Amino acid sequence: MNTDGxxxxxxEHAELEQRLADPAVHADQATARSLAKRYAELGPTVEVLHxxxxxxxxxxxxxxxxxxxxxxAEEARALEQRIEEQTERLxxxxxxxxxxxxxxxxxxxxxxxxxxxxxxxxxxxxxxxLRYAERQGWxxxxxxxxPSDLGGYKDVQVALKGRGANGxxxxxxxxxxxxxxxRVPATESQGRIHTSAAGVLVxxxxxxxxxxxxxxxxxxxVFRSSGPGGxxxxxxxxxxxxTHLPTGVVVSMQNEKSQLQxxxxxxxxxxxxxxxxxxxxxxxxxxxxxxxxxxxxxxxERIRTYNFAENRISDHRVGYKAYNLDQVxxxxxxxxxxALTRADTEAQLAAAGAA
Numbered sequence: 395m396n397t398d399g400x401x402x403x404x405x406e407h408a409e410l411e412q413r414l415a416d417p418a419v420h421a422d423q424a425t426a427r428s429l430a431k432r433y434a435e436l437g438p439t440v441e442v443l444h445x446x447x448x449x450x451x452x453x454x455x456x457x458x459x460x461x462x463x464x465x466x467a468e469e470a471r472a473l474e475q476r477i478e479e480q481t482e483r484l485x486x487x488x489x490x491x492x493x494x495x496x497x498x499x500x501x502x503x504x505x506x507x508x509x510x511x512x513x514x515x516x517x518x519x520x521x522x523x524l525r526y527a528e529r530q531g532w533x534x535x536x537x538x539x540x541p542s543d544l545g546g547y548k549d550v551q552v553a554l555k556g557r558g559a560n561g562x563x564x565x566x567x568x569x570x571x572x573x574x575x576x577r578v579p580a581t582e583s584q585g586r587i588h589t590s591a592a593g594v595l596v597x598x599x600x601x602x603x604x605x606x607x608x609x610x611x612x613x614x615x616v617f618r619s620s621g622p623g624g625x626x627x628x629x630x631x632x633x634x635x636x637t638h639l640p641t642g643v644v645v646s647m648q649n650e651k652s653q654l655q656x657x658x659x660x661x662x663x664x665x666x667x668x669x670x671x672x673x674x675x676x677x678x679x680x681x682x683x684x685x686x687x688x689x690x691x692x693x694x695e696r697i698r699t700y701n702f703a704e705n706r707i708s709d710h711r712v713g714y715k716a717y718n719l720d721q722v723x724x725x726x727x728x729x730x731x732x733a734l735t736r737a738d739t740e741a742q743l744a745a746a747g748a749a
Contacts, residue, residue: 397484400443407436439487446480449473489742495564497598498556500537500666504549504593506572511579512590513546515700518723519573519592520550523566525725530565532556537659538649544580551663553599563598568711568734570596571697578702587703591696597666605665605672613637614657619648636660643667698730712737 410433413419420426453473460466503519505512527534532554539550556562574591582588619633633648634656645664647656699708705719707730714733718726 397443397447400488403436404440404443407433407440410436435491439484442480442484442487446477446484449476449480453477485743485746486739489739489746492564492567494561494567494598496561497563497600499554499562499566500551500597500599500663501554501566501569502549502551502593502595502597503547504595505542505547506591506593509590510542510544510546510581511575511588512592513542513548514544514580515546515573515575515590516548516550516592517542517546518575519594520547520552522723522725522727523552523554523569526727527554527562527725529725530556530562532562536649537663538647553662561598563596565731566596567598568731568738569594574696574699576699576701576703595670597670599662600665600669605668607638607661607665607668611639613639616653632656634660636664638664638668641668641671643671709734 410429414426414429414433419429453470456466456470456473460470501523503516503523505516524534534555535553537551537553540548542548554562554566556565572591572593574589576587576589578585579588579590613636615635615637616631617633617635618631632651632653633646634653635644635646636657637644643664645660645667647660647663650656650659697709697711699706699710700719700723701708702719704717706715706717707719707722708715709730712733714730716722716729718729722730
């Protein structure tokens with residue numbers, strides 16, 4: 395692998411190190427954080443690049459010595475193997491990073507075809523993601539929900555907040571799409587297997603700096619919150635409906651008791667939806683060959699099937715299949731998520747090799 399073209403990356407890393415050593419830079423905390431983040435991002439690549447160049451020099455020396463002493467031939471072969479490993483590691487590190495991988499997530503689950511059974515399945519998916527979040531040490535917050543009569547959800551929105559360098563988006567970004575379930579519903583008296591579906595939409599939670607919203611382009615309506623069956627939850631107009639006039643995106647919130655809390659929660663969801671919309675438009679304009687990471691629940695193709703009779707989970711995008719559905723529904727999602735992440739990396743590597 396020719397690394398000459400990476401000298402600019404080494405120069406940037408050295409410049410960042412010099413700037414971060416300047417006390418004056420830290421007077422502006424926002425600038426210092428930005429520089430430190432970029433420095434940390436480049437660190438692993440620079441480390442592998444230095445190691446690769448050192449190993450390449452060692453290999454050249456070993457080959458020269460092997461011409462005089464055959465005992466150095468074995469060392470040369472070991473160095474060649476090490477260079478292959480370092481080159482492969484460097485190729486992975488040089489792949490474009492997802493700028494939203496450190497973002498938190500707003501996840502929406504909507505019941506689809508299947509009536510009450512679909513709503514029950516939506517509730518199962520919510521529990522699955524909440525249990526996965528618990529395993530990961532993430533914080534969760536139900537922003538809005540519409541329960542069904544049998545205990546499921548017609549729709550539900552939940553915020554998931556991660557810890558450390560990787561946000562929840564890095565792990566959940568491939569979960570968006572149509573999820574299909576095959577099982578005997580609780581409402582089925584004849585023991586027949588039914589098929590129903592629920593939609594999952596995964597949105598990177600947008601900060602105010604990510605999405606600019608003009609207050610003059612919002613229509614905000616307030617109304618009285620109501621619970622199942624239409625009974626009044628309270629006697630004040632605390633529920634909020636926010637309409638973004640340029641795009642027609644509408645968000646309604648009534649979970650909280652105060653109008654201010656519902657408005658703040660609604661703005662969080664609105665920012666996330668507008669960011670997702672902007673990403674989809676960018677992908678369309680660029681005619682991206684890779685499948686969009688931001689999917690809508692209106693997509694007709696199913697991405698995953700949950701078969702209760704066989705205790706099987708199948709992800710149709712990567713051919714993943716496992717017979718541990720009970721564990722998956724209890725939050726053991728790493729197997730399928732890792733398979734999706736590997737497939738995405740391999741696709742990027744193949745695209746980079748063809749470029």
